[in-house]
Amino acid sequence: MKPGALDYLRCIHCSNSVALEPGYDTSGDGTEIVTGALKCNGCGVSYAITRGVPRMVDAAVSTAADLTSGEAFGHAWRAFPRIDKRYYRQFFDWISPVTPEFVKGKTVLDCGCGKGRHINVMAEAGAEVIIGVDIGGAIDVAYENVGHLPNVHIVQGDVANLPIAPVADFAYSLGVLDHMLSPAAGLASMAKRIHDKGSIAIWVYGAENNGWITTFINPFRLAVTSRLSPGPLKMVSGTMATPVYLWSHFVVRPWKSLQKSVPLPSLFYQDYMLYISDFDFTEIHHITHDHLVAPVANYSSQNEVRSWFEGAGLPAPILRWHNRNSWAAFSSRDPEVLQAMKDRSAAVEATKE
Numbered sequence: 001m002k003p004g005a006l007d008y009l010r011c012i013h014c015s016n017s018v019a020l021e022p023g024y025d026t027s028g029d030g031t032e033i034v035t036g037a038l039k040c041n042g043c044g045v046s047y048a049i050t051r052g053v054p055r056m057v058d059a060a061v062s063t064a065a066d067l068t069s070g071e072a073f074g075h076a077w078r079a080f081p082r083i084d085k086r087y088y089r090q091f092f093d094w095i096s097p098v099t100p101e102f103v104k105g106k107t108v109l110d111c112g113c114g115k116g117r118h119i120n121v122m123a124e125a126g127a128e129v130i131i132g133v134d135i136g137g138a139i140d141v142a143y144e145n146v147g148h149l150p151n152v153h154i155v156q157g158d159v160a161n162l163p164i165a166p167v168a169d170f171a172y173s174l175g176v177l178d179h180m181l182s183p184a185a186g187l188a189s190m191a192k193r194i195h196d197k198g199s200i201a202i203w204v205y206g207a208e209n210n211g212w213i214t215t216f217i218n219p220f221r222l223a224v225t226s227r228l229s230p231g232p233l234k235m236v237s238g239t240m241a242t243p244v245y246l247w248s249h250f251v252v253r254p255w256k257s258l259q260k261s262v263p264l265p266s267l268f269y270q271d272y273m274l275y276i277s278d279f280d281f282t283e284i285h286h287i288t289h290d291h292l293v294a295p296v297a298n299y300s301s302q303n304e305v306r307s308w309f310e311g312a313g314l315p316a317p318i319l320r321w322h323n324r325n326s327w328a329a330f331s332s333r334d335p336e337v338l339q340a341m342k343d344r345s346a347a348v349e350a351t352k353e
């Protein structure tokens, strides 16, 4: 933890600022506080700092379901810690109409940062300050991957009860609200951490076109895979990833090329399979693992996603059906930003037609 994090951290019980207790240990070069404690300036609650990360989660406040999700994903990110260069393009594809130019110079909050792959993207895109929060063991992987970056702060915290001051220019959450007991509460909490001109982007699994997952995969995930220990789960996910890899690379890709000259129908789940055919086997193994590990996975409809924004008091979002199987949404409290993003979104969609 860098001392500068104190500008952004707030007590999860009373929202007051926190102070560093004397007697902490720093890293060799003195830039990081590795072990120590924070104390709330209001209610006096103490938060440990261990392995460089302030631990601002309280089991009495977070739901058991969210804590369990954090634990499961902690193992998953530990099994797949790699930062791939393709994440940059994938990130901006997920959160379009947001661009690298939009992010430049901003204070950014990554809600449910996992192994920190998108914090790395934000740093490359020129964000001024990036705060990454995750509820579980993934936060240690994030700290190892990006904690050394000078403008990055890594905190263990719950998206439903963020230990963060309301100062973010831009908060985003990718693939996280769908693993929370209440995605609406997660978004409402994010909305409280952006300022009065701030913006929010999210990406979640969609209900539409995913009936085959909710009918066939979810019961298997709930009864079997989410209960497996990390080693066996990695073997099961690897076995299931193999046909996905072969199908996406050696059937869907050539099929799509053929469609340019021959009027062939689209294959099952074609858009998504084509999308992941860009990745190597390790990444497809990770994507499959990610689907199977989650104890909670919500598949939300367009209307549900819209209702979360309404409930959080945010302007109606720009909604995009991503790969015909998930929802990307953007909203801003700054009407000019929202209008500019609507225009950009329309322009991007027009190029696809």
Ligand SMILES: C[S@@+](CC[C@H](N)C(=O)[O-])C[C@H]1O[C@@H](n2cnc3c(N)ncnc32)[C@H](O)[C@@H]1O
Pocket: 066, 069, 070, 071, 073, 074, 077, 111, 112, 113, 114, 115, 116, 117, 118, 133, 134, 135, 136, 137, 138, 157, 158, 159, 160, 173, 174, 175, 176, 179, 180, 290
């Ligand atoms: C599918 S992963 C996505 C991680 C990251 N956003 C990415 O795209 O690489 C979901 C992450 O959300 C975290 N998570 C789940 N519930 C959470 C909560 N209530 N608060 C904070 N993080 C949470 C998990 O620990 C996990 O790392």
Ligand SMILES: [Zn+2]
Pocket: 011, 012, 013, 014, 015, 016, 040, 041, 042, 043, 044, 045
């Ligand atoms: Zn307090």
